[in-house]
Amino acid sequence: MLPQFLQNVLSDTLLTFDPNGTILNANAAALALLGWSEDELVGRPITTLLADDEGDLFEKTVKLDVSKGTGTVAVPLSWISARRKDGTPFLAEWTVLEVSLAQKHGFIAILRRLPETSDSELKLREALAQTEAANRAKSDFLAAMSHELRTPLNAIIGFSEMIHAQLLGPAGVPKYVEYAGDILASASHLLDIITDILEMARMEAGQTEFKPAPLDISSVIEGSMRLLHQRISHSGLVLSTKIAPKLPKIMGDERRLKQVMINLLGNAIKFTPRGGQIVVEAKTVLDGRLMLRVIDSGIGIAEKDIPRALAPFTQVDSVASRRYQGSGLGLPLAKSLVELHGGNLELSSILGKGTTVTLHFSTLNPTEI
Numbered sequence: 001m002l003p004q005f006l007q008n009v010l011s012d013t014l015l016t017f018d019p020n021g022t023i024l025n026a027n028a029a030a031l032a033l034l035g036w037s038e039d040e041l042v043g044r045p046i047t048t049l050l051a052d053d054e055g056d057l058f059e060k061t062v063k064l065d066v067s068k069g070t071g072t073v074a075v076p077l078s079w080i081s082a083r084r085k086d087g088t089p090f091l092a093e094w095t096v097l098e099v100s101l102a103q104k105h106g107f108i109a110i111l112r113r114l115p116e117t118s119d120s121e122l123k124l125r126e127a128l129a130q131t132e133a134a135n136r137a138k139s140d141f142l143a144a145m146s147h148e149l150r151t152p153l154n155a156i157i158g159f160s161e162m163i164h165a166q167l168l169g170p171a172g173v174p175k176y177v178e179y180a181g182d183i184l185a186s187a188s189h190l191l192d193i194i195t196d197i198l199e200m201a202r203m204e205a206g207q208t209e210f211k212p213a214p215l216d217i218s219s220v221i222e223g224s225m226r227l228l229h230q231r232i233s234h235s236g237l238v239l240s241t242k243i244a245p246k247l248p249k250i251m252g253d254e255r256r257l258k259q260v261m262i263n264l265l266g267n268a269i270k271f272t273p274r275g276g277q278i279v280v281e282a283k284t285v286l287d288g289r290l291m292l293r294v295i296d297s298g299i300g301i302a303e304k305d306i307p308r309a310l311a312p313f314t315q316v317d318s319v320a321s322r323r324y325q326g327s328g329l330g331l332p333l334a335k336s337l338v339e340l341h342g343g344n345l346e347l348s349s350i351l352g353k354g355t356t357v358t359l360h361f362s363t364l365n366p367t368e369i
């Protein structure tokens with residue numbers, strides 16, 4: 001074993017023990033850390049220094065083979081909960097090596113106290129791992145449920161549509177046709193919500209389909225406006241676009257970005273009273289990035305409510321006073337999709353005046369296309 005004088009100059013805590021697990025000696029650093037005097041410590045089992053459950057584990061996993069005078073002690077560098085003489089526990093890093101010097105078999109334990117914060121860090125890490133696992137379970141559950149819900153819903157939509165259109169003959173009572181129309185509208189709305197939930201669950205589970213390709217953002221804007229054409233024309237709003245000519249391309253997934261635009265434009269339409277204005281703007285900014293904006297002159301959001309607007313499943317209106325339909329997933333979904341593109345989404349708003357959602361994306365050099 002190491003000569004005592006050498007052990008004492010080492011700042012790491014060193015202890016030696018024999019194949020029975022009996023402590024043979026301890027260096028000065030060990031005594032200082034553990035609060036024992038050498039006389040008190042020598043002769044005690046090594047498990048004295050470990051917290052109870054760690055001690056049991058040590059005895060179970062480490063075989064000290066007394067009969068052969070050797071043992072198989074292979075404790076790789078690991079974290080343990082150690083204990084001082086007065087019983088106070090502390091977190092340490094330790095390793096145990098088998099040593100054979102002067103034909104004597106024994107073991108040397110090297111113990112290093114971890115900084116105080118490591119204890120809380122460890123707890124934090126455990127808590128994070130648990131949260132991640134719970135989140136994954138939630139996302140898996142939502143994805144499975146959404147799928148199950150969509151199948152019967154498609155039957156409801158399909159058949160109510162047939163009745164509403166009186167495809168196979170007259171429904172008899174006109175009220176029935178009206179009800180079929182209501183069923184169709186409600187079921188379609190429900191399907192939209194479920195689709196959003198599924199999308200959000202996929203996003204959280206990192207399973208969103210994402211196929212980026214060089215893309216012209218003006219085609220995304222035009223495409224989404226075409227899809228919302230009916231809503232826009234019924235809304236009593238003035239919608240204008242300010243798209244700079246010859247915009248650089250970005251690396252994007254057209255379907256996903258259309259989804260973003262539909263959500264943002266949908267909100268602008270929904271939350272702007274008749275007579276209001278919506279402007280869609282696209283240009284490059286000084287740092288060369290592409291900036292896309294949806295500006296409305298609608299009801300706006302109070303500054304304190306902006307974080308809530310961006311969080312999943314929340315609407316700024318309280319449930320009791322809720323005037324607008326929706327599941328509160330549009331904005332968070334849009335934000336996640338933009339971030340999937342390496343871009344960012346910012347929302348600024350003045351209550352009663354209007355809202356501006358700004359997106360930024362990196363652009364491609366013409367040589368990259």
Ligand SMILES: Nc1ncnc2c1ncn2[C@@H]1O[C@H](COP(=O)(O)OP(=O)(O)OP(=O)(O)O)[C@@H](O)[C@H]1O
Binds near residue numbers: 271272296299354
């Ligand atoms: N352009 C806007 N003007 C005013 N308030 C807005 C605007 N966009 C979003 N909000 C507020 O933020 C909330 C969250 O928006 P989000 O798009 O996530 O949900 P939603 O539109 O209510 O429902 P969904 O989009 O799922 O149908 C909205 O309920 C609304 O209170």
Ligand SMILES: [Mg+2]
Binds near residue numbers: 263267326329331
């Ligand atoms: Mg919305």
